[in-house]
Amino acid sequence: MATDRPERKISVESGDGFWRGQFLAMASPCEVLCETDAAEEARRLTELAAAEAWRIEDKFSRYQQGNIVDRINEAAGAAVEVDTETSQLIDFSVTLYELSAGRFDITSGVLRRAWRFDGSGNFPSAALIEKVMRDVGWDQVTWEAPVLQMRPGMQIDFGGIGKEYAVDRAAMLVRQASRASCLLNFGGDLVAIRPPRNQETWKVGVETVDASSSNAEKLLNLAVGALATSGDARRYLVNNGIRYSHILDPKTGWPVSDAPRSITVAADTCTQAGMLSTLAMLEGARAEAFLDAQQVRYWCNRGVTGPAAEAAKIA
Amino acid sequence: MRHGMLTAGLILLGTISGCSSMGVEPWERDILAKEEMQLTTDPIEATTDDHIYFSKEASSGGRGFGGGGCGCN
Amino acid sequence: MKMSERRSITGALAAATCTLLGTSSPEPVQAQEEPGWDFNTALLYYGEDNDRVQDLSLNVLARRTFTDDRFLTLGLTFDTLTGATPNGALPQSVPQTFTQPSGRRTYTTAPGDFPIDDTFRDSRVALTAAWQQPLGRLSTINLGLSASGEFDYTHLGLNAKISRDFNNRNTTLSAGLAFAMDDLDPVGGTPIGLTPMRNADNDDDDDEGGNRGPTESKDILDFVFGVTQVISRNLLMQVNYSYSDSSGYLSDPYKILSAVDAVTGDVVPITQMPGIDGPSHLNYYELRPDSRRKHSLYTQAKYYMDGKVLDASYRYMTDDWEIDSHTLELRFRWPLSDSRYLEPHLRFYTQSAAEFYRPSLIDGDPLPEYASADYRLGDFDAITAGMKYGWKTGGGNDVSVRLELYKQSGNVSSSQLIGNQLNRDSYPDLNAIIFQFAYRFGM
Numbered sequence: 001m002a003t004d005r006p007e008r009k010i011s012v013e014s015g016d017g018f019w020r021g022q023f024l025a026m027a028s029p030c031e032v033l034c035e036t037d038a039a040e041e042a043r044r045l046t047e048l049a050a051a052e053a054w055r056i057e058d059k060f061s062r063y064q065q066g067n068i069v070d071r072i073n074e075a076a077g078a079a080v081e082v083d084t085e086t087s088q089l090i091d092f093s094v095t096l097y098e099l100s101a102g103r104f105d106i107t108s109g110v111l112r113r114a115w116r117f118d119g120s121g122n123f124p125s126a127a128l129i130e131k132v133m134r135d136v137g138w139d140q141v142t143w144e145a146p147v148l149q150m151r152p153g154m155q156i157d158f159g160g161i162g163k164e165y166a167v168d169r170a171a172m173l174v175r176q177a178s179r180a181s182c183l184l185n186f187g188g189d190l191v192a193i194r195p196p197r198n199q200e201t202w203k204v205g206v207e208t209v210d211a212s213s214s215n216a217e218k219l220l221n222l223a224v225g226a227l228a229t230s231g232d233a234r235r236y237l238v239n240n241g242i243r244y245s246h247i248l249d250p251k252t253g254w255p256v257s258d259a260p261r262s263i264t265v266a267a268d269t270c271t272q273a274g275m276l277s278t279l280a281m282l283e284g285a286r287a288e289a290f291l292d293a294q295q296v297r298y299w300c301n302r303g304v305t306g307p308a309a310e311a312a313k314i315a
Numbered sequence: 316m317r318h319g320m321l322t323a324g325l326i327l328l329g330t331i332s333g334c335s336s337m338g339v340e341p342w343e344r345d346i347l348a349k350e351e352m353q354l355t356t357d358p359i360e361a362t363t364d365d366h367i368y369f370s371k372e373a374s375s376g377g378r379g380f381g382g383g384g385c386g387c388n
Numbered sequence: 389m390k391m392s393e394r395r396s397i398t399g400a401l402a403a404a405t406c407t408l409l410g411t412s413s414p415e416p417v418q419a420q421e422e423p424g425w426d427f428n429t430a431l432l433y434y435g436e437d438n439d440r441v442q443d444l445s446l447n448v449l450a451r452r453t454f455t456d457d458r459f460l461t462l463g464l465t466f467d468t469l470t471g472a473t474p475n476g477a478l479p480q481s482v483p484q485t486f487t488q489p490s491g492r493r494t495y496t497t498a499p500g501d502f503p504i505d506d507t508f509r510d511s512r513v514a515l516t517a518a519w520q521q522p523l524g525r526l527s528t529i530n531l532g533l534s535a536s537g538e539f540d541y542t543h544l545g546l547n548a549k550i551s552r553d554f555n556n557r558n559t560t561l562s563a564g565l566a567f568a569m570d571d572l573d574p575v576g577g578t579p580i581g582l583t584p585m586r587n588a589d590n591d592d593d594d595d596e597g598g599n600r601g602p603t604e605s606k607d608i609l610d611f612v613f614g615v616t617q618v619i620s621r622n623l624l625m626q627v628n629y630s631y632s633d634s635s636g637y638l639s640d641p642y643k644i645l646s647a648v649d650a651v652t653g654d655v656v657p658i659t660q661m662p663g664i665d666g667p668s669h670l671n672y673y674e675l676r677p678d679s680r681r682k683h684s685l686y687t688q689a690k691y692y693m694d695g696k697v698l699d700a701s702y703r704y705m706t707d708d709w710e711i712d713s714h715t716l717e718l719r720f721r722w723p724l725s726d727s728r729y730l731e732p733h734l735r736f737y738t739q740s741a742a743e744f745y746r747p748s749l750i751d752g753d754p755l756p757e758y759a760s761a762d763y764r765l766g767d768f769d770a771i772t773a774g775m776k777y778g779w780k781t782g783g784g785n786d787v788s789v790r791l792e793l794y795k796q797s798g799n800v801s802s803s804q805l806i807g808n809q810l811n812r813d814s815y816p817d818l819n820a821i822i823f824q825f826a827y828r829f830g831m
Contacts, residue, residue, distance in 0.1 A: 088408050095404040099397045168409055195418075203422065219424075225417025266419035271405045273417075279397075293340075294398045297419055338558025338618045346622050351697045351721050351729075352690050354616070354626055359430040359447045359826055360776075360790070362463070366445075367434060367822065371796065373739055373765055374713040376630050377686030377703040380566040380610045384514065384534060386541030 021046025025053035028187025049170040079149040108250035109157030164274035228273035231262035258285035463516035472506035476761040485668035491576040574641035581675025587666030606636030622692035653807030713739035727780035735772035768798035
């Protein structure tokens with residue numbers, strides 16, 4: 001399954017007052033912006049970040065054979081003992097499962113057997129969804145760290161937190177390895193390590209449509225901390241005039257309706273930001289209300305032609 | 316007459332501010348946050364209208380300050 | 389069970405993240421929107437019928453957003469006024485000649501017409517600046533400056549407003565104070581109230597003397613106390629009480645009253661010496677009290693229903709000139725699509741006359757303490773009906789056009805009319821159109 005893995009290489013080029021290191025990981029373009037005079041240091045830090053991203057991808061991608069996720073998913077009902085890092089990720093997922101009253105669930109990946117998000121109106125049959133839903137639900141898993149056991153047919157998938165976890169981990173390593181100001185961007189999930197010396201903050205563009213601005217794009221100043229974005233305006237389904245996001249609700253087996261096109265959340269770590277934006281997406285029409293209650297800074301894009309008015313009505 | 320009005324005004328203020336059960340939770344502000352739900356939706360229209368009516372009528376202010384600024388009255 | 393129940397998961401999530409990443413306390417996030425400018429611009433045409441006042445006005449309001457919810461707002465208005473305005477004298481069955489305010493020439497009004505001073509011409513530049521910032525977590529302070537200049541009038545004002553949120557930010561109390569110092573320097577000097585209109589001297593010297601005084605001034609002190617209350621998810625209300633105290637020269641230097649015969653009600657002719665250019669009839673400059681105290685109560689409600697918004701406001705004003713007024717305003721914002729809307733607007737206004745308002749002075753009677761025939765101090769009703777159409781451009785900017793009709797119709801009490809006045813118009817009704825084009829954009 002890992003046959004079409006892209007070549008693992010990094011490139012470093014000079015930007016406007018900083019070095020830009022680039023590589024591909026987790027199916028996303030990743031970059032490391034380093035404010036340093038030495039190209040050598042930029043290359044070293046990019047290599048460090050890329051190595052960590054690739055390590056996490058290899059270890060937790062559901063597409064790679066032989067890794068811990070593959071061993072769990074192929075265990076066919078047998079108990080699997082996991083290592084400390086996997087155990088910590090599972091514990092974290094369990095906390096999120098509880099905090100979200102079951103709407104964040106690492107066993108929900110099998111729903112992809114039923115749903116394809118290609119912008120079409122092709123809906124799976126209710127029978128198919130019902131069949132797949134029998135294999136969804138963390139409450140059916142026996143987890144007594146470090147041993148995990150689940151029914152044959154069930155699967156786990158860390159896709160919902162992998163990229164955020166990877167960028168936080170890489171940021172920790174880069175922060176320890178250098179005093180340079182750096183910004184890590186793994187496919188839109190960002191961590192700023194120290195503000196840049198020559199311009200106070202990193203400038204990050206965020207798509208938004210809200211009441212206080214006449215512009216669709218806001219420029220954010222990120223001095224330190226993380227931004228994560230959930231949602232994708234291009235991946236959706238339309239049925240009976242309702243637009244469904246590609247966010248699937250593990251409690252129903254259906255995509256969430258009336259979710260914003262995208263949500264960007266600012267938090268101390270990218271993991272926190274990513275979880276809040278994901279949980280907000282799962283709230284659908286009540287996404288903003290949920291984020292307001294969390295007292296975090298966020299930017300919702302419901303789009304100019306989006307269902308904002310309808311969302312307010314349904315909520 | 317004037318005292319009557321003042322008293323009525325103060326009673327109304329008291330009634331409104333004393334009613335703490337009214338209102339919404341922070342996450343129920345989606346409608347109130349809309350641009351069209353702001354008290355002054357169009358600041359320039361408000362200013363120009365105030366100016367026109369100030370110069371043509373004997374009343375001014377109310378929404379904000381009403382005093383002066385023009386030799387038209 | 390909805391997870392958006394009234395609890396925050398922030399704390400639990402932070403703890404779980406610390407365990408996962410093995411970091412004790414990461415640096416708190418610092419993310420803020422890039423400061424930017426927001427421009428509101430508008431071009432306004434205001435035109436009265438019968439060649440009365442025409443005003444073309446350009447408005448720019450620029451708002452700069454700084455980090456930490458601080459704002460600077462700068463405003464610029466440029467007005468050009470032309471046309472004519474009623475001078476206060478009554479229409480007659482004979483031509484009437486008046487001296488221009490400048491005192492240099494005369495002008496003549498045809499029989500039956502409302503005497504209007506057609507030398508009215510002015511331009512006005514007004515500037516405002518305001519700074520707003522939070523004071524602590526719940527309060528906001530707003531400090532402002534205003535200044536404007538016309539060739540015969542200057543204004544300088546200061547204002548401050550503080551507001552504080554209560555009840556989970558559902559209630560906002562505010563208190564504001566404004567002080568304005570205005571100076572008048574009318575063309576040809578400031579007339580002394582209740583003295584006869586002077587003759588024209590046909591020279592171009594600026595002369596003060598006779599019944600002309602030097603520059604005058606007035607001070608205006610305003611207080612506003614307000615409460616804004618969120619009633620429900622779709623209803624918001626505001627109530628303001630305001631008090632305004634004006635003192636100084638409050639008369640209009642260009643307004644006069646006709647002196648009339650006690651029986652016929654006709655204007656009293658003056659026989660001018662040969663070679664002297666002056667008024668054909670006896671007129672007096674108006675005189676208003678030198679202080680005015682106004683109280684007003686303003687209430688506004690915004691109600692959201694299914695995408696549409698009703699904006700209703702009512703104002704009651706009363707003052708010690710015995711003017712009472714009621715203003716009711718309704719706006720209804722009606723979305724046509726996600727990016728276009730229509731907004732009909734209706735405004736009803738009615739006021740009672742000032743105690744010293746009178747259509748004319750009776751020749752031979754002792755002069756009253758104060759008198760004005762300014763139609764704006766009379767008893768009248770006004771209605772405005774308008775429509776606004778707004779849309780969003782592809783680039784996300786807002787455009788709107790509005791057209792409104794304003795109509796004033798007054799009534800002078802028959803007890804204040806004498807003889808032939810009962811058969812003539814005694815109040816100059818007004819019809820005006822308002823057209824505005826507005827464009828809002830960000831940078």
